[in-house]
Amino acid sequence: MRVTFPHMGNIWIIVKTVLEDLGLEVLVPPRPNPKSLEAGVRHSPEFACFPLKLNIGDFVGALDQGAEAIVMAGGIGPCRLGHYAQVEAQVLKDLGYSAEMVVLEPPRGRFPQLWDKIRYLTGHRPVGRVIGALRFGWEKLKALDELDKVLALGRPAEAVRGSAAAAHRRAVASVCQAASIAGTRKAARAGAEDIALTAGASSGSVTLGPPRSRPLRVGVVGEVFMIQEPFANQEVERRLGEMGVETRRALYLSDWVRMHLLPPPVGLGARRRVRRIREAARPYLRHFVGGEGLDSVGEAVLHESELYDGVIHIAPFTCMPEIVAASLLPEVSRDLGIPVLSLFLDEHTGEAGLVTRLEAFVDLLERRRAVREGRADRQGIRLRGDAPAGGHGGHPVASRPSSPTPREAHGCPLVGFSGWRRGPR
Amino acid sequence: MSLADGSDLREGSTIGLPRGLHHYDLYPFWRTFLEDIGFRVVVSPPTCRRLVEQGCAAAADEACLPVKTFYGHVMDLRWNVEAVFVPRLVSLRPGTYTCPKMLGLPDMVRQNVRGMPRVVTADFDETRPGRGLLEAGVFLARRLGRSRALAKRALAKACGALRAFRGSLEAGASFDEAAGEAIRLGQATPRGANRPRPAQAAPMDPGTDRPDLSPEAKGCARRLPPRNGKVRVGVIGHSYNIFDAGVSLGLMEKLSRLECHLVTSEMLTEEEVQAESSRLPKEIFWSAGRRVLASATKFRREGLVDGVVHVVSFGCGPDSMVGEIAERETRRYSDIPYLAVTIDEHTAEAGLVTRLEAFVDMLERRRRRTRT
Numbered sequence: 047m048r049v050t051f052p053h054m055g056n057i058w059i060i061v062k063t064v065l066e067d068l069g070l071e072v073l074v075p076p077r078p079n080p081k082s083l084e085a086g087v088r089h090s091p092e093f094a095c096f097p098l099k100l101n102i103g104d105f106v107g108a109l110d111q112g113a114e115a116i117v118m119a120g121g122i123g124p125c126r127l128g129h130y131a132q133v134e135a136q137v138l139k140d141l142g143y144s145a146e147m148v149v150l151e152p153p154r155g156r157f158p159q160l161w162d163k164i165r166y167l168t169g170h171r172p173v174g175r176v177i178g179a180l181r182f183g184w185e186k187l188k189a190l191d192e193l194d195k196v197l198a199l200g201r202p203a204e205a206v207r208g209s210a211a212a213a214h215r216r217a218v219a220s221v222c223q224a225a226s227i228a229g230t231r232k233a234a235r236a237g238a239e240d241i242a243l244t245a246g247a248s249s250g251s252v253t254l255g256p257p258r259s260r261p262l263r264v265g266v267v268g269e270v271f272m273i274q275e276p277f278a279n280q281e282v283e284r285r286l287g288e289m290g291v292e293t294r295r296a297l298y299l300s301d302w303v304r305m306h307l308l309p310p311p312v313g314l315g316a317r318r319r320v321r322r323i324r325e326a327a328r329p330y331l332r333h334f335v336g337g338e339g340l341d342s343v344g345e346a347v348l349h350e351s352e353l354y355d356g357v358i359h360i361a362p363f364t365c366m367p368e369i370v371a372a373s374l375l376p377e378v379s380r381d382l383g384i385p386v387l388s389l390f391l392d393e394h395t396g397e398a399g400l401v402t403r404l405e406a407f408v409d410l411l412e413r414r415r416a417v418r419e420g421r422a423d424r425q426g427i428r429l430r431g432d433a434p435a436g437g438h439g440g441h442p443v444a445s446r447p448s449s450p451t452p453r454e455a456h457g458c459p460l461v462g463f464s465g466w467r468r469g470p471r
Numbered sequence: 472m473s474l475a476d477g478s479d480l481r482e483g484s485t486i487g488l489p490r491g492l493h494h495y496d497l498y499p500f501w502r503t504f505l506e507d508i509g510f511r512v513v514v515s516p517p518t519c520r521r522l523v524e525q526g527c528a529a530a531a532d533e534a535c536l537p538v539k540t541f542y543g544h545v546m547d548l549r550w551n552v553e554a555v556f557v558p559r560l561v562s563l564r565p566g567t568y569t570c571p572k573m574l575g576l577p578d579m580v581r582q583n584v585r586g587m588p589r590v591v592t593a594d595f596d597e598t599r600p601g602r603g604l605l606e607a608g609v610f611l612a613r614r615l616g617r618s619r620a621l622a623k624r625a626l627a628k629a630c631g632a633l634r635a636f637r638g639s640l641e642a643g644a645s646f647d648e649a650a651g652e653a654i655r656l657g658q659a660t661p662r663g664a665n666r667p668r669p670a671q672a673a674p675m676d677p678g679t680d681r682p683d684l685s686p687e688a689k690g691c692a693r694r695l696p697p698r699n700g701k702v703r704v705g706v707i708g709h710s711y712n713i714f715d716a717g718v719s720l721g722l723m724e725k726l727s728r729l730e731c732h733l734v735t736s737e738m739l740t741e742e743e744v745q746a747e748s749s750r751l752p753k754e755i756f757w758s759a760g761r762r763v764l765a766s767a768t769k770f771r772r773e774g775l776v777d778g779v780v781h782v783v784s785f786g787c788g789p790d791s792m793v794g795e796i797a798e799r800e801t802r803r804y805s806d807i808p809y810l811a812v813t814i815d816e817h818t819a820e821a822g823l824v825t826r827l828e829a830f831v832d833m834l835e836r837r838r839r840r841t842r843t
């Protein structure tokens with residue numbers, strides 16, 4: 047049985063490693079590209095979320111090459127991911143494919159269900175073997191995330207455009223090829239050094255001009271697929287990096303695994319982060335809304351205290367949890383004075399428009415930094431510590447129509463109970 | 472931030488109910504409950520252009536029309552009441568959720584609408600034990616300084632009202648008729664009534680006039696009026712899309728003016744929805760979407776309608792998935808025509824009329840053809 051699975055950033059390397067290690071024949075779909083996107087858009091429901099359309103594109107590509115089964119992630123609501131597999135099965139059925147779909151769902155309170163699926167997939171190989179494969183995959187996941195982080199820091203420093211990315215590609219390839227846990231670790235270390243050296247060495251030769259202050263730092267928050275998949279987010283991280291901005295994703299996949307899948311002692315730090323995110327979001331949003339909606343709000347608030355210069359919020363068009371987040375982020379921005387740019391992207395998003403918005407945003411961040419360092423006049427720029435803007439539109443990025451009534455920070459009072467800190471009894 | 476104390480909302484304080492979203496599922500329940508614990512309840516006026524426009528100005532651009540309209544209703548109420556009631560409906564039935572946007576609703580209106588009075592809210596979550604509609608209702612009343620006994624009495628009445636409301640809807644009443652009657656009836660219901668699970672709406676006795684149908688099919692079929700040569704159109708969609716003429720651009724009225732019988736997804740009993748849902752490999756976990764798909768399946772399997780109209784809000788997440796499954800299955804397993812009508816604040820009424828007319832025309836032609 048040749049299995050395939052959808053793409054999401056570099057995750058294919060990990061899934062391929064794990065499945066192959068378990069002795070399955072794996073067919074990796076072609077990386078998302080304009081052609082697969084076109085196929086996905088043509089066959090998917092018009093208003094489905096963007097990730098689903100890309101999934102369909104991946105599946106069609108892989109099934110045409112002879113894949114027979116699909117491994118897909120599932121969910122239990124309230125967000126759409128939980129029904130992706132059903133809709134995708136319908137679409138593929140009508141297209142005449144007869145692939146079997148194996149859906150890995152987060153266990154609804156119980157783990158065995160997921161475990162059963164894994165055992166089914168692997169043809170009941172010994173438990174030790176499965177665990178070993180998962181451990182190996184986990185190591186690669188950590189390595190790849192580490193390389194991404196190094197790249198995001200190295201890019202703004204590089205003098206020869208693309209040199210850091212080239213080093214990153216080499217490093218990813220060697221991690222991909224590593225055949226053991228030790229080999230993976232070694233490849234990751236060497237790769238990270240390579241990227242840092244390439245970026246650092248090439249910039250070391252440039253000494254003209256005023257010494258630069260530290261690069262601008264921007265947090266990337268939003269829907270998990272859009273953040274991880276550069277094809278979907280139109281390479282926001284690369285574009286920002288090339289404008290001299292360091293980026294850091296709110297969520298790397300390894301963090302997600304730590305938060306949700308690993309048993310407590312390992313994931314402790316990550317779980318603490320989850321609690322902090324919730325606390326931070328509380329003045330604005332007191333309940334989970336599915337997907338990453340709550341995290342987007344909470345991370346934006348935390349980023350302010352962590353001295354980020356700004357936040358970029360990326361979501362697919364019509365994404366419900368992120369629409370909730372996008373409703374609240376302008377208020378976060380107004381209250382705390384951290385610029386937030388919400389980008390809703392899909393197949394219709396034009397590159398030119400996106401670049402213009404990113405440039406305008408980076409300009410704003412530059413001006414704020416100049417004001418902070420006393421190099422420029424304020425001219426309406428608000429900084430950390432300033433009182434929240436009274437009316438509306440105080441912030442260039444908070445795109446809300448103005449209203450005559452100012453209001454206190456954090457909205458009007460809430461009466462009743464919400465968030466269930468103290469139970470009903 | 473801690474929640475403000477609400478105990479100064481005394482007897483006779485006015486509380487506003489925005490006429491949008493869950494209003495069309497639970498209005499009789501909220502109204503009876505809030506009045507019985509001593510509030511004066513004010514409901515915002517029916518949706519009109521002005522409300523929609525002001526809602527659109529305050530809500531995020533990406534939000535769907537029903538949410539924007541809800542904002543409009545809240546804004547209309549805000550100057551005239553002491554508090555606005557915006558519950559957070561997480562789940563109305565174990566194993567299901569409402570839409571993520573409804574999960575964020577109280578926070579969104581509280582933050583985005585200027586000049587708001589207080590927002591009274593509570594999390595109602597049937598997926599978690601002890602946090603369902605009733606338990607949370609008692610807790611909310613306690614937070615508002617009312618006694619537990621009073622709250623329980625009020626909730627029992629509210630449940631009665633809700634049951635009566637569902638019963639009328641299932642018998643094919645319009646929202647206004649059903650709600651008006653239910654609120655009156657609710658006041659007369661003895662206390663100690665059952666939990667308000669829509670699942671426990673009174674089952675209809677199986678009909679005998681359609682021997683060709685399976686027993687489970689008879690529930691809904693029995694309640695349908697005879698066709699008398701007219702075409703019968705199944706209208707499926709979320710309650711607010713079906714009942715709020717301001718959101719659906721009067722779709723229901725336009726259809727009935729075209730001389731066809733209407734069956735809506737709101738006419739299915741909870742048992743019927745459950746029966747259809749349990750056939751699926753995976754049940755839909757959005758309560759509204761579950762009903763939409765169940766009605767589409769039922770209409771198709773039992774041949775109850777000549778055509779299906781699905782009212783969808785532009786950009787609606789759940790319906791983009793559920794509607795797709797419903798449409799594909801209807802096309803694959805039957806020849807019943809399926810029309811998805813997508814509506815947002817820019818939809819032109821004239822275009823809608825044209826589409827509906829063409830659709831109903833087509834249904835009539837098909838019907839004549841099959842009869843001759």
Ligand code: SF4
Nearest residue numbers: 095125126127337365
């Ligand atoms: S988070 Fe957004 S994009 Fe992802 S599945 Fe949910 S609705 Fe779709």
Ligand code: SF4
Nearest residue numbers: 535570572784787788
């Ligand atoms: S279910 Fe659809 S129409 Fe209703 S609030 Fe959610 S997205 Fe909007």
